[in-house]
Amino acid sequence: MQPGAAVGRAPENVSTQNRFPVLLSIYERMTEPAVSLQSDAPRPATKAPAARSVVLPPAGRELRLDLFRGAALWLIFIGHLPPNVLTWLTIRNYGFSDATEIFIFISGYTAAFVYGRALTNQGMVIASARIFKRVWQIYVAHVFLFTIYLAEISYVASSFQNPLYAEEMGVLDFFKQPDVIIGQALLLKFRPVNMDVLPLYIMLMLFLPLILWMMVRRPDMTLLASVALYAITWEMEWNLPAYPSGTWFFNPLAWQLLFVFGAWCAMGGAYRMEGLLRSRITLTICFAYLLFALYVTLSWYIPHSGHVLPRFIEAWMYPISKTDLDVLRFAHFLALAAVTVHFLPRDWAGLSSPWLQPLIRCGQHSLEIFCLGVFLAFAGHFILVEFSGGAWMHFFVSLAGVVIMSAAAWVFSWYKRATSKMPTRPDGLDTGADLTGGG
Amino acid sequence: MKTIVGLVALVSLVAAGETVAQMPAPVTAVQCEVQPELLTSESHLNRVTNAVRADKKLDVLIIGSLSSTLPGADGADRAYPARFAAAMRQRLPNETIVVGSEILPRVTAEDVAPRLAALVQKHHSVLAIWQTGTADALQSVSPDDFREALDEGIKNLQGAGVDVVLLNPQYSPRLETMISLGPYLDNMRVVAQQHDIPLFDRFAIMKHWSETGTFDLHGAVRGTEMAKNVHDCLGRALAAFVVDAAGLKASSGKFSDP
Numbered sequence: 001m002q003p004g005a006a007v008g009r010a011p012e013n014v015s016t017q018n019r020f021p022v023l024l025s026i027y028e029r030m031t032e033p034a035v036s037l038q039s040d041a042p043r044p045a046t047k048a049p050a051a052r053s054v055v056l057p058p059a060g061r062e063l064r065l066d067l068f069r070g071a072a073l074w075l076i077f078i079g080h081l082p083p084n085v086l087t088w089l090t091i092r093n094y095g096f097s098d099a100t101e102i103f104i105f106i107s108g109y110t111a112a113f114v115y116g117r118a119l120t121n122q123g124m125v126i127a128s129a130r131i132f133k134r135v136w137q138i139y140v141a142h143v144f145l146f147t148i149y150l151a152e153i154s155y156v157a158s159s160f161q162n163p164l165y166a167e168e169m170g171v172l173d174f175f176k177q178p179d180v181i182i183g184q185a186l187l188l189k190f191r192p193v194n195m196d197v198l199p200l201y202i203m204l205m206l207f208l209p210l211i212l213w214m215m216v217r218r219p220d221m222t223l224l225a226s227v228a229l230y231a232i233t234w235e236m237e238w239n240l241p242a243y244p245s246g247t248w249f250f251n252p253l254a255w256q257l258l259f260v261f262g263a264w265c266a267m268g269g270a271y272r273m274e275g276l277l278r279s280r281i282t283l284t285i286c287f288a289y290l291l292f293a294l295y296v297t298l299s300w301y302i303p304h305s306g307h308v309l310p311r312f313i314e315a316w317m318y319p320i321s322k323t324d325l326d327v328l329r330f331a332h333f334l335a336l337a338a339v340t341v342h343f344l345p346r347d348w349a350g351l352s353s354p355w356l357q358p359l360i361r362c363g364q365h366s367l368e369i370f371c372l373g374v375f376l377a378f379a380g381h382f383i384l385v386e387f388s389g390g391a392w393m394h395f396f397v398s399l400a401g402v403v404i405m406s407a408a409a410w411v412f413s414w415y416k417r418a419t420s421k422m423p424t425r426p427d428g429l430d431t432g433a434d435l436t437g438g439g
Numbered sequence: 440m441k442t443i444v445g446l447v448a449l450v451s452l453v454a455a456g457e458t459v460a461q462m463p464a465p466v467t468a469v470q471c472e473v474q475p476e477l478l479t480s481e482s483h484l485n486r487v488t489n490a491v492r493a494d495k496k497l498d499v500l501i502i503g504s505l506s507s508t509l510p511g512a513d514g515a516d517r518a519y520p521a522r523f524a525a526a527m528r529q530r531l532p533n534e535t536i537v538v539g540s541e542i543l544p545r546v547t548a549e550d551v552a553p554r555l556a557a558l559v560q561k562h563h564s565v566l567a568i569w570q571t572g573t574a575d576a577l578q579s580v581s582p583d584d585f586r587e588a589l590d591e592g593i594k595n596l597q598g599a600g601v602d603v604v605l606l607n608p609q610y611s612p613r614l615e616t617m618i619s620l621g622p623y624l625d626n627m628r629v630v631a632q633q634h635d636i637p638l639f640d641r642f643a644i645m646k647h648w649s650e651t652g653t654f655d656l657h658g659a660v661r662g663t664e665m666a667k668n669v670h671d672c673l674g675r676a677l678a679a680f681v682v683d684a685a686g687l688k689a690s691s692g693k694f695s696d697p
Binding site: 149165168171172194239242243244315321324378381386 | 505573577581583609612614615617622656663665
């Protein structure tokens with residue numbers, strides 16, 4: 001399940017049954033000559049065959065993306081709380097990859113969907129400007145969360161003394177130099193616990209104009225370049241520096257692979273992979289790999305199940321790096337995605353079920369809900385520590401967080417509906433902003 | 440502010456400790472249960488077994504940072520290395536037990552790894568208990584670098600001819616949102632498994648105590664009494680763990696009656 005394998009997949013597998021939704025219309029628009037900025041660029045080598053226009057994807061938004069991004073947001077929130085009963089719902093307990101992979105992939109997919117359209121309709125300059133505006137929003141959100149973190153740590157510093165933790169209290173020493181620590185936080189080098197995802201997202205979005213610029217011209221070459229960067233990063237052990245020491249927890253140079261792969265899928269790649277995805281062999285391999293990952297992962301959590309694998313395989317496999325998006329994690333995500341796409345078609349009736357609406361709504365406002373989730377995790381920790389919560393309190397805090405996130409998403413949806421009834425802007429510039437996860 | 444409180448606590452402890460320090464600290468009767476699976480290991484301490492059986496002597500060196508100590512005049516007697524020594528002597532009354540400790544504050548695994556062989560040679564140890572991870576987490580050392588340092592340190596220790604036990608960071612609910620221990624705990628578990636050496640899971644044990652209410656690790660406790668009790672329990676649990684991993688007693692799972 002290497003992405004390279006998918007690249008080589010010939011597009012003749014195109015069928016009229018459009019099970020995997022892909023933005024073919026965008027792909028076609030991108031290959032159209034009538035794009036101002038593209039006119040002086042080399043024309044794409046392959047013009048879309050006329051037959052393709054028959055299989056335009058259904059209009060409207062892809063609810064499955066929203067659903068799974070919402071699920072990823074819930075799982076990230078639960079994962080940020082101290083472990084409790086609900087933690088067993090998180091997928092990281094059942095395989096190599098976790099909610100972060102889902103979040104980054106879908107972010108790449110939707111970002112390419114929205115800003116790719118902007119690029120073809122409005123040109124490179126406007127599209128880039130819109131992307132940078134978005135980057136700024138995410139950056140401000142990150143700084144806002146950091147402020148809350150500062151307040152929390154200051155409170156602990158002034159209220160908590162326990163001789164048992166003399167060494168651990170050393171973490172507060174950094175805050176004796178607020179100028180340094182705030183400066184490093186603004187440079188995204190100092191990142192408190194659980195605040196690693198947004199800096200990654202910021203870096204990926206920062207390079208989105210370049211990615212899209214390449215993607216509209218040579219989608220497969222762009223993906224190949226991404227794979228190459230990933231491979232070189234592993235080989236050369238590249239990463240960005242962090243403060244006070246070490247490197248970024250999510251290495252953007254490695255994680256870009258998932259983001260670019262998401263973008264590539266949105267730009268027609270998923271459509272071309274459809275034949276591959278529907279094949280029984282693929283499905284069998286995916287299932288086998290998922291079961292293998294399940295077996296290995298469970299061996300970590302069930303004490304004393306011993307060595308479940310031959311030593312040489314263990315020596316090759318471990319460690320499974322999250323920082324550098326280990327290829328085992330990436331493959332696990334691919335297998336999970338392939339199986340999901342197979343069993344949940346685009347027109348799956350469940351997508352209109354009222355029970356799934358909270359998830360879908362959360363996915364539709366992902367930046368806001370993500371930030372809210374980080375804040376709620378802080379607040380949840382605070383409640384559990386201050387009121388010394390037991391298992392039930394843990395459960396209640398997790399549940400309350402999910403309910404608050406859903407309610408907030410509902411308010412955001414309501415606001416968007418309400419404002420969209422107002423006279424619309426003639427340029428229609430703001431359409432689709434929520435697709436990237438916020439308005 | 441912290442310094443002042445610390446100094447005041449130190450002075451008062453020195454004053455109060457004068458009388459206590461005369462006699463060896465008694466084994467307190469604190470009740471602290473540990474899940475049985477955390478007191479046994481699949482990996483074996485063969486050199487420890489041989490030393491105890493053949494030489495009737497066991498030299499242990501605990502290498503750690505500040506979380507292997509307690510403040511105050513009697514801190515050294517009440518911290519877990521001393522309590523571990525006392526519990527070992529109770530478990531193995533016919534053998535000579537010597538427990539030394541090397542405390543290197545704020546030192547990361549990478550810094551200490553090259554020095555480990557010299558340390559165990561200096562102490563003529565048979566068993567090295569390496570407490571690490573906290574300093575690395577505080578300085579957010581890259582988890583990959585941490586793992587490589589663990590790997591190097593364990594190889595150095597084994598090269599020096601000693602058995603190795605890894606001892607992971609403390610569980611601290613209050614500081615959980617400020618110190619990201621996860622990657623360091625995971626790496627210690629993985630590296631221990633790779634080298635087939637026992638890992639004493641201090642984190643999981645303390646977490647269990649916190650969840651069952653054995654100790655209130657959340658609270659802002661200014662006195663050292665609870666810290667001493669925690670260390671006493673840790674020392675006893677560590678002794679049970681080592682005795683089990685060395686296969687020295689059939690009923691080693693029993694932790695409460697040493």
